[in-house]
Amino acid sequence: MGVDSFVNWLRDVAGTLHENAAYLTELDSAIGDADHGANMDRGFQAVVAVLDETSFDSVDELLKKAGMTLVSKVGGASGPLYGTFFLRFGTAMSGVELTPETIGRGLHAGVEGVLARGKAELGDKTMYDAWAPALEAYDAAVAGGSDLGAALTAAAEAAAKGRDATVPLVARKGRASYLGERSAGHQDPGATSTTLILESAARTLS
Amino acid sequence: MIGIVVVSHSRPLAEAAVGLAAEMVAEDKRPVIAVAAGLDATTFGTDAMAVSEAITSADSADGVLVLLDLGSAILSAEMALEFLEPDVAGHVRLTSAPLVEGLVAAVVTASTGASLDAVVAEAERGLVGKQDHLGDSPAAAVAPVVEADRSVEVVVGNEHGLHARPAARLVGVVNGFDATVTLTDLDTGKGPVDAGSLSMVATLNAQQGHRVRVGASGPQADEALAAIEKLAAENFGDEPAQKAAPAASGSGLDVAIGPAVLVGAGVDLSGYVAGDNELGRLDDALGAVADELRELRDGTAEHGEIFEAHLALLNDRKVLDDVRTAISGGASAPAAWSEAYDGLAETFEGLEDGYQRERAQDVRAVRDRVLRALVGATSAAPVESGILVVPELDAATAATLDATRIAGIAVRAAGTTGHGVIVARSRGIPLITGIGDVEVPAGATVAFDVRTGSFEVEPDEDRVRATITERRDEREQAVVRADEPATTRDGRTIDVVVNVGVVQDAVDVRGADGSGLVRTEVLFGDRRTPPTVDEQVETFRAIARALQGKPITIRTWDIGGDKPLPFLPQAKEANPFLGERGLRVFRRRPELLRDQLEAIRRTAAETPVHVMFPMVTTADEVAWALGELGPRDGLEVGIMVEIPAAALRVRTLAKDLDFVSIGTNDLTQYTTAADRTNTAVASLADGLDPAVLQLIDHVVRNAGVRVAVCGDLASDPQAAVLLAALGVTELSAVGPQVPLVKARLRQADLSQVDTVAVLAARDADQVRGLL
Numbered sequence: 007m008g009v010d011s012f013v014n015w016l017r018d019v020a021g022t023l024h025e026n027a028a029y030l031t032e033l034d035s036a037i038g039d040a041d042h043g044a045n046m047d048r049g050f051q052a053v054v055a056v057l058d059e060t061s062f063d064s065v066d067e068l069l070k071k072a073g074m075t076l077v078s079k080v081g082g083a084s085g086p087l088y089g090t091f092f093l094r095f096g097t098a099m100s101g102v103e104l105t106p107e108t109i110g111r112g113l114h115a116g117v118e119g120v121l122a123r124g125k126a127e128l129g130d131k132t133m134y135d136a137w138a139p140a141l142e143a144y145d146a147a148v149a150g151g152s153d154l155g156a157a158l159t160a161a162a163e164a165a166a167k168g169r170d171a172t173v174p175l176v177a178r179k180g181r182a183s184y185l186g187e188r189s190a191g192h193q194d195p196g197a198t199s200t201t202l203i204l205e206s207a208a209r210t211l212s
Numbered sequence: 213m214i215g216i217v218v219v220s221h222s223r224p225l226a227e228a229a230v231g232l233a234a235e236m237v238a239e240d241k242r243p244v245i246a247v248a249a250g251l252d253a254t255t256f257g258t259d260a261m262a263v264s265e266a267i268t269s270a271d272s273a274d275g276v277l278v279l280l281d282l283g284s285a286i287l288s289a290e291m292a293l294e295f296l297e298p299d300v301a302g303h304v305r306l307t308s309a310p311l312v313e314g315l316v317a318a319v320v321t322a323s324t325g326a327s328l329d330a331v332v333a334e335a336e337r338g339l340v341g342k343q344d345h346l347g348d349s350p351a352a353a354v355a356p357v358v359e360a361d362r363s364v365e366v367v368v369g370n371e372h373g374l375h376a377r378p379a380a381r382l383v384g385v386v387n388g389f390d391a392t393v394t395l396t397d398l399d400t401g402k403g404p405v406d407a408g409s410l411s412m413v414a415t416l417n418a419q420q421g422h423r424v425r426v427g428a429s430g431p432q433a434d435e436a437l438a439a440i441e442k443l444a445a446e447n448f449g450d451e452p453a454q455k456a457a458p459a460a461s462g463s464g465l466d467v468a469i470g471p472a473v474l475v476g477a478g479v480d481l482s483g484y485v486a487g488d489n490e491l492g493r494l495d496d497a498l499g500a501v502a503d504e505l506r507e508l509r510d511g512t513a514e515h516g517e518i519f520e521a522h523l524a525l526l527n528d529r530k531v532l533d534d535v536r537t538a539i540s541g542g543a544s545a546p547a548a549w550s551e552a553y554d555g556l557a558e559t560f561e562g563l564e565d566g567y568q569r570e571r572a573q574d575v576r577a578v579r580d581r582v583l584r585a586l587v588g589a590t591s592a593a594p595v596e597s598g599i600l601v602v603p604e605l606d607a608a609t610a611a612t613l614d615a616t617r618i619a620g621i622a623v624r625a626a627g628t629t630g631h632g633v634i635v636a637r638s639r640g641i642p643l644i645t646g647i648g649d650v651e652v653p654a655g656a657t658v659a660f661d662v663r664t665g666s667f668e669v670e671p672d673e674d675r676v677r678a679t680i681t682e683r684r685d686e687r688e689q690a691v692v693r694a695d696e697p698a699t700t701r702d703g704r705t706i707d708v709v710v711n712v713g714v715v716q717d718a719v720d721v722r723g724a725d726g727s728g729l730v731r732t733e734v735l736f737g738d739r740r741t742p743p744t745v746d747e748q749v750e751t752f753r754a755i756a757r758a759l760q761g762k763p764i765t766i767r768t769w770d771i772g773g774d775k776p777l778p779f780l781p782q783a784k785e786a787n788p789f790l791g792e793r794g795l796r797v798f799r800r801r802p803e804l805l806r807d808q809l810e811a812i813r814r815t816a817a818e819t820p821v822h823v824m825f826p827m828v829t830t831a832d833e834v835a836w837a838l839g840e841l842g843p844r845d846g847l848e849v850g851i852m853v854e855i856p857a858a859a860l861r862v863r864t865l866a867k868d869l870d871f872v873s874i875g876t877n878d879l880t881q882y883t884t885a886a887d888r889t890n891t892a893v894a895s896l897a898d899g900l901d902p903a904v905l906q907l908i909d910h911v912v913r914n915a916g917v918r919v920a921v922c923g924d925l926a927s928d929p930q931a932a933v934l935l936a937a938l939g940v941t942e943l944s945a946v947g948p949q950v951p952l953v954k955a956r957l958r959q960a961d962l963s964q965v966d967t968v969a970v971l972a973a974r975d976a977d978q979v980r981g982l983l
Contacts, residue, residue, distance in 0.1 A: 078260070079259075085287075123290065
């Protein structure tokens with residue numbers, strides 16, 4: 007468990023998002039500006055390019071670099087949001103040993119950054135609707151003695167439930183909020199990409 | 213000076229917004245404006261790193277203002293602050309101001325050296341002007357501005373009023389002083405508003421001609437007021453409004469002398485030598501003429517349509533093809549051009565419709581303009597002084613002559629109601645018609661006197677000049693006394709009012725007791741789209757203001773016949789003068805009329821207004837018009853009497869009215885069945901024909917309401933006395949004639965006018981003899 011695992015995670019996220027780019031864009035075209043899949047794909051392909059060129063000694067540098075790359079390359083609101091997530095996650099991992107607990111604190115720091123940046127609340131039909139139950143499930147699993155892989159699996163499953171629960175919601179943030187009531191009935195693309203990222207973590211970080 | 217950063221998803225959007233805002237301020241005064249927009253030139257998106265770099269590049273000790281579009285632009289900009297050094301981030305402000313309006317306001321305000329707080333406040337008020345104009349959201353609460361005790365009054369000379377750029381210059385000057393400056397539009401009563409705020413100046417919406425009170429307080433109040441007065445005198449830095457070429461008016465006399473200038477003899481082509489590039493010469497000539505025509509169109513606002521039509525004739529593809537084919541076959545450019553346009557003129561002349569036939573004049577005008585360009589005759593309007601002698605007078609010539617230099621116009625054709633004649637007379641150019649085929653050598657001294665009906669070649673110059681002096685004195689006397697009422701020697705006071713086709717008519721007139729005819733179709737005749745209710749109110753208000761709030765009689769759209777409106781196209785009619793004219797047009801499509809009536813009612817709430825409907829024939833039409841008008845509170849309502857049927861049954865028609873106004877031009881042509889635009893029969897259309905006078909007499913005796921005359925007859929001082937004697941109590945004349953009509957009425961004893969003999973006269977000439 008070290009930098010390499012996190013590198014694998016980021017590469018796996020990139021591959022997953024690339025495979026799901028069309029799907030995410032389709033979700034976004036229903037209630038947004040039809041660019042989420044393309045934006046995330048572009049951002050993570052840029053992250054992969056960085057990984058190909060640079061080797062990282064520490065998880066915190068790796069995550070911060072990934073965050074900065076996303077900030078510059080995604081383009082849409084998910085750029086600063088995921089960018090902030092990885093930056094804050096990375097910062098929290100600076101100089102700490104990698105344990106389920108420290109990684110949990112890192113995830114919390116990242117998601118707090120997302121909240122501060124996007125000012126979303128639970129039920130606004132955003133990625134936070136996936137992050138919030140995911141963190142709760144993760145914390146509960148770790149408190150119950152689960153290892154990292156099991157905790158991440160619990161988190162990913164909770165995220166998927168949160169993602170599914172966004173379908174009936176009316177969007178109150180972002181471009182989808184312009185649609186008002188018409189945004190109900192569609193799954194939130196941000197909650198979907200968050201779930202994909204957590205599912206990837208469950209596969210690669212253990 | 214603060215720096216400005218624009219964050220947008222789209223680089224073209226941001227760059228265009230910056231371009232729009234930059235235009236407001238001279239380059240050397242602009243703040244630094246940096247753009248962080250798009251992931252590249254074409255990909256939408258924002259990049260927090262790019263935003264932070266843009267802020268760094270625009271950074272200044274005075275601070276940086278960041279304007280943004282939406283979504284990720286906001287998140288990226290917030291994130292960018294985290295990337296900056298804390299001391300830089302501390303003086304950066306992100307604003308929710310609207311991107312375009314906020315940016316414009318920010319750039320202007322920043323250019324004056326204003327603080328970051330002041331620029332932010334200004335940017336956030338960016339929507340106020342738009343909201344105030346559209347009235348779609350409650351006006352933002354603005355701190356009340358206290359009027360200063362020191363103030364000056366300036367007039368807005370700018371063609372489009374105190375619009376964005378002049379307003380920006382004003383704000384720039386104001387903010388250069390340590391003074392609080394306010395503006396109040398004295399014509400609309402709006403204000404006072406803060407003159408240091410672009411958006412507040414915009415809400416004032418001060419139009420051309422408005423008087424604005426500038427108030428100032430503070431240590432540099434006097435300096436600020438002096439600088440603003442200077443700026444106002446310089447049109448707030450705008451180019452002075454292009455004065456419509458023929459705004460100045462002629463002597464207004466009915467007598468003139470000068471060397472004869474013959475026009476209509478055609479262009480002398482004898483000196484023309486064809487070369488091997490005739491097609492090229494033709495194209496050069498066409499280009500030059502098109503430029504001339506565009507200049508004429510833009511310079512003579514009220515007659516612009518005429519030259520637009522000439523441009524269309526110039527660009528007739530079919531005729532041009534014929535000309536080019538002929539040139540390719542060996543013809544010279546002038547020969548080919550003449551032949552083609554002669555053919556076209558003939559085609560028009562062969563048409564049955566008189567209105568269409570008149571277009572042949574336009575074809576010949578365009579033909580000669582191009583021929584002159586081909587032979588190098590420099591001036592397309594060669595007549596600058598002397599007396600213009602023409603076979604017939606087209607409106608284009610009449611509209612473009614320099615009225616201050618031309619001595620007079622003598623028209624061979626009879627008829628006093630053609631367009632050219634009306635235009636020339638309204639411009640105060642001495643004019644005689646119907647001189648016939650009298651031989652006039654070019655350059656010979658000629659003189660005419662409309663009052664005696666004489667036209668002389670090589671006259672006794674001293675005698676003519678003495679007459680001119682006499683008439684000028686008479687006129688000057690009349691102008692001096694213009695403001696005195698027109699009370700006849702037997703104690704009857706006649707209202708002498710002015711016909712208004714452009715606002716300037718109301719401004720220029722001396723002594724008018726109001727307006728008896730506001731020609732709305734002329735006021736807005738150069739428009740491509742219908743004027744809004746607000747625009748109409750504004751214009752009516754300007755006319756009433758120019759006439760010191762005396763009553764104005766607004767005639768609703770009088771279109772059709774020979775007066776098409778560009779924004780209300782009508783189907784071609786074989787007999788337009790007997791077709792859908794005036795009120796008739798609106799029975800099937802009343803929308804434009806409804807807007808106008810709304811504007812009239814609104815104007816009437818502020819100033820005395822009468823409304824009248826043109827071209828009324830039946831009582832049903834009157835009832836319909838009154839129904840469209842709705843509540844009449846305070847508004848006097850009348851109709852035009854210009855159709856014999858209306859004159860004969862005026863008692864029925866006027867039952868629910870306050871007045872009627874006789875349009876003598878149309879009444880004359882409908883009574884005599886003579887087309888005033890057809891020179892062959894125009895002499896029959898004489899307003900002093902006893903048949904016409906009998907109808908007028910009938911109207912006065914039977915109307916049961918006040919009777920006015922607003923046709924050309926009212927502008928003729930002699931005829932005015934007769935009309936007054938018949939019982940007409942209001943005469944609406946063209947501006948230059950108002951003082952003369954009043955002066956003549958003051959000398960008249962109406963009881964001495966033998967109206968019985970006039971009405972029984974054999975013909976118009978006998979009527980003239982009796983006057």
